[in-house]
Amino acid sequence: MLGRPKKEDSREKQYRVRLNDKEDEMLAFASNATGVPKSEIFRKALQEYCEKVKLQQAAEEIGDDTSWEDDRISLQRAVECPYCKAKNRIDLEDEGTVSTSERQMGDEVIYEFENVECQCHSCGRSFTVSGYISEYPIGAFNAESLQVTPIEPLPDETTHAVVCRDCGAVLESGTKQKLCPDCREKRKAKWMERLKAGAKIVGIIGVAVGAAYLATKGTGDSDESTDDFEPESLGDDSGRKFKLLMKYPDGTEEEEDELFDSEEEAKEYGDYMISCSREGAETLYMSNPGDYPLEDYEDPDYEVIETE
Known part of the structure; x- marks a missing residue:
């Protein structure tokens, strides 16, 4: 039995065409929009391109006649x-x-x-x-x-305004500070008052301890050695200076300007900064609960770093 005769346009040649993602997307779009199979789109593009090449060859044979270039x-x-x-x-x-x-x-x-x-x-x-x-x-x-x-x-990509963590005032664009100048001064003033109050308490305790020590020495044996009393220096770090690196929940970090003589003082100031931040969040929430929900607030963290 004889097989079916081959058609004149039978397609026995196969070519593999590699497409990148963009080209594949273009082919799929053209096929879906027109209903023409992808393979047929390749054939139509080949026919059109071939006709353009033939026209170009003819234009070169004509020489100076550029009418072929109008298309x-x-x-x-x-x-x-x-x-x-x-x-x-x-x-x-x-x-x-x-x-x-x-x-x-x-x-x-x-x-x-x-x-x-x-x-x-x-x-x-x-x-x-x-x-x-x-x-x-x-x-x-x-x-x-x-x-x-x-x-x-x-x-x-819209950049949000940077606001002061205490009062909500809008800060300059691109600033690394988290507080406006007024609030920074207020925090510093409060801290100085707190330090002064703490110094008075420590002084009173020191006087009381010294008096008790002298009283004890006065009632002791007279032949015991009378070594001079030198009160232990609290937080003595041999002249080194310390400062805070504040770490905020949004991933930003900021070095504070204040320098401290001991690591303990720096830590105390860090705890104070956290309490101020919490108070600032509560103040903003009371002024505008919708824009500053308290449940979204997170305490910042800090790290004590030694400076030269």
Whole structure:
């Protein structure tokens, strides 16, 4: 039994074409939008490209007649708005610069664009288009690379105002400080008052201990040695200086300006800073609970560092 006769357009040749993600996405889009199978899209593109090459060869044979070059590729493109994601049709015909370079099949034409400003038809916001489109041979699309860049900040890129942790005042953009100058001075003043009060208490205790010691020495044996009493220095770190590195819940860190003679004093100041931060959060919550929910508050942490 004889087999079926082969058709004239039988397809016995097979070619493997490797596509990157972008090319595969383009092929899938064209197929889904038109209902044309992916393999047929390749064939149509091949036919169109082949016809362009034939036209270019004919144009070269004609010589100075450039009428064949009037059929140039379209520079209209569909781009996505970076803000609302709406599709926009733009025409780059009269934008950018044009350059040519000689290749095997004639000139390759490069259309280059730099920050061409466009406006979205849907949301009305502006964006720019940059990149290039390559035409080779004349009348045939070769390659392109276009980037769409927003002019205004995108919603997730909007920078939030930095506010003082105590009073909520808006701080200068880019500042590393977490407190406004007034609140920093207030905290420092409170700390100095606290230090003074602590010094008075320590002084009273020291006097009492000294008196008790002298009384004990007065009632003791007269032939015992009378070594001089030298009170132990609390927190003596041999002239070293210490400061705080505050660590905030948002991941930022800030070195405090104040220097301390001992590590204990620095730790005490760190605990005080944490209590001030908590008091500041409560104050902000009382003034505006909606903007400063207390349940979102986290205590900062600190590290005592030694300075030169």
